[in-house]
Amino acid sequence: MMPLAHKPNSQRIVAAVRDALGSPTEPLLLHGPVFAGNEWRYLKDCIDTSNVSSSGSYVTEFENRLAQYTGAAHVIATVNGTTALHLALMLAGTDRDTEVLLPSLTFVATANAVAHCGAIPHFCDVENRTMGMDAGKLADHLQSMAERRKDGCYNRRTGRRIAAIVPMHTFGHPVDLDPLLELSRRWNVPVVEDAAESLGSSYHGRHTGTFGKIGILSFNGNKVVTTGGGGAILTNDDELGQHAKHLATTAKVPHPWEFVHDETGYNYTMPSLNAALGCAQMEQLPGFLDHKRKLAQLYIKALSGLEAEGVTVFAEPPGCVSNYWLNALVLDSADEKVRDELLGALNDAHLQCRPIWRPMHMLSMYADCPRMDMAVTESLAARVINLPSSANLLDPARNGGRTAPGKAL
Amino acid sequence: MMPLAHKPNSQRIVAAVRDALGSPTEPLLLHGPVFAGNEWRYLKDCIDTSNVSSSGSYVTEFENRLAQYTGAAHVIATVNGTTALHLALMLAGTDRDTEVLLPSLTFVATANAVAHCGAIPHFCDVENRTMGMDAGKLADHLQSMAERRKDGCYNRRTGRRIAAIVPMHTFGHPVDLDPLLELSRRWNVPVVEDAAESLGSSYHGRHTGTFGKIGILSFNGNKVVTTGGGGAILTNDDELGQHAKHLATTAKVPHPWEFVHDETGYNYTMPSLNAALGCAQMEQLPGFLDHKRKLAQLYIKALSGLEAEGVTVFAEPPGCVSNYWLNALVLDSADEKVRDELLGALNDAHLQCRPIWRPMHMLSMYADCPRMDMAVTESLAARVINLPSSANLLDPARNGGRTAPGKAL
DSSP states (O other): OOSSSOOOHHHHHHHHHHHTTTTOSBOOOOOOOOSSSHHHHHHHHHHTTTTTTTEEEEHHHHHHHHHHHOOSEEEESSSSHHHHHHHHHHHHHHHTEEEEEESSSHHHHHHHHHHHHTEEEEEEBBBBBTTBOOOHHHHHHHHHHEEETTTTTEEEETEEEEEEOBBBBBBOOOOOOHHHHHHHHHHOOOBEEEEEEEEOOOEEEEEETTSSSSEEEEOOSSSSSSOOSSSSEEOOOOHEEEEEEEEHHHHBBSEEEEEEOSOOOOOOOOHHHHHHHHHHHHHHHHHHHHHHHHHHHHHHHHOOOOOOOOEEEEOOOEEEEEOOOOOOESOOOOOOOHHHHHHHHHHHHHBEEOOOOOOOGGGGGTTOBBBOHHHHHHHHHHTTTEEEEEEETOOOTSSSSHHHHHHHO | OOOOSSSOOOOHHHHHHHHHHTSSSSSSSSOOOOSSSSHHHHHHHHTTTTTTSTTTTHHHHHHHHHHHHHSSSSOOOOOOOOHHHHHHHHHTTTOOOOHHHHHHESHHHHHHHHHHOEEEEEEBBBTTTTTBBBBHHHHHHHHHHHEETTTOOOTTOOOEEEEEEEOOOGOOOOOOHHHHHHHHHHHHBBBBETTOOTTTTTTTEEESSSSSEEEEOOOOTTSSSSSSSSSEEEESHHHHHHHHHHHHHTTTTTOOOOOOSSSSSOOOOOHHHHHHHHHHHHHHHHHHHHHHHHHHHHHHHHHTGGGGTTEEEOOOOTTEEOOOOOOEEEESSSHHHHHHHHHHHHHHTTOEEEEOOOGGGSSSSGGGOBBBBOOOHHHHTEEEEOOOOTTTTTTTTOOOOBBBOOOOO
């Protein structure tokens, strides 16, 4: 933690943020959806053709569009990102009473999906540069506690198999994947990529979510592209891709009329109604990403003069393209009181802002899980504030991202 | 099994079914959705007000309408019926390595939801009168293998706790609940009601799904009312109702900006987009039910002259009102060849018909689960054929229930 020059001046920071946003006259949400394309048309078509359920044709169309966009060979659209991650972890070999390595600094769904497998989250620290898993620290940690056996990698302390490494791309900024993939090979533990926040983000030119054995996306209402609620599994492995689709659709064996299922499956397929929304949103994704990049640049520029206030705007790591899902202020001071004063000032100015998530190892249900030292995670948890980041904030006629339509400040 | 007079004449049966349907000129689905109300209006409103995700206002509205209709004190709308049953079972006390009593004659989701809890399905036989759990046979079975202890009921043979009894209302026909509720009290095992198929069905004047400790509904694309994909948890227990909502929404503790979660939760809440469809469908439910009742009466009448062919149409049990979700032919002969010949003839006549589900104890993944004698289940499995049952089949201008719009025979 750097020594603090002086307490940040909240009003100067609020003024700079408002300036970047062109001095908005209405309240701004942290992240609202933008529906400016074919959303109506496709939804009406769903109703007119009775094409609303998980067997509907928009599901395949949405999966195809995602495959084309991300470059993944197989895409399986699911009811949400949590269920996608649950299934992806199982397919990668996560069983009851295994352990899964994941960042403590993440949305709770990452840890919950591990618990839904009956497995135990094993928390890792992150690095300041990406806010994602610190591969160097993980290398040391594995050296200190792990053991490679014929049937996999084991935690010598707990005796449990380590089933997966789950990097997460925080706010859309790609984690440094190369050294994590190297650890995956060295220790024979598959990477399951949590790309819930990073549709549109790439690492050395390749889309996030396509590097591990399997990966996932989310299309929740607050994401870059939304389907109301939704997610997707991505994989380049043909067998895993086919198995994922089978398990997501109750493991039903194809037959014109018989109901035979050959393993314990799930009802995880996205309905066509939601996929129709997703198709309309995918058509607008390039425009959304351009807009969000411009907004990030404006935030970075507007706040660049305030380094003396002990605050910077987080920028994409080198070699990466971020979707800038959520912009983030990072304070020098790891003092929650300082952070909360600034949060109060921003929210009082009708800018919906939030701190980063409470780290997983600090939540009651995961407090006793195995973990490494958490110095960076705990510091960032007290220093990060997310700023309004909807994909239409620079559009004077914006139709989304507002707290209440037409409500003036 | 009754002695077979002679082999049913498939063509006479097909002719009677076509006659009941007014000699349709286009192919008929087993069960297609009907969108003849405010569906498009409410979906458009979702887009216009950016109200699509699980935090949207249609979720509460749909839950309120379901509560009013069913009489349940608490309704929690979920992404589908399987996830609703998973959560309902957990809330009723189903843990890892417990056993759950359920009918073998059910859609696979009932057994899967038990397995998703890490629990073991324990299969029960059904009775001919309701096609639902046979309480008399269950009473004998419990007597033979169960033991009441201070902390619950145990299977003496396996040593596992019996966590729940899960009756399922087959095709919308209410199971005989009173003797099952009596067994629940006597053995101290809660009833979790799988009412996935029985929205609109009542038992002695009270809506199905509201008798047990907790119950569930489904709104899949093939159900009486659809939300694309969706389900709901019903309960009259305030604590369970609040806990269900909390667990379905990632167990987040309310706070204006902090992300704190106090237990391992799920992302199971229905998105507003799907709930909007559900609100429009609920407005049409009384009409759907009237229509389906008329269709059932026509089937019963048209086939009443064919008892000599060894075939009858299943009618609601006494004291019950069925939603007649799926009409069913019941053959006297438990010969799959006879059934499949008739199935072939019906499908050749462009009437989409299916046998009942393969019983759970005959599926590979559940073949080794504990169970009782399955005489009635195995007999019905070879004797039941579902008939086209959409809620607009008697409407000459029907806009749903067809294989392809406008396609003539």
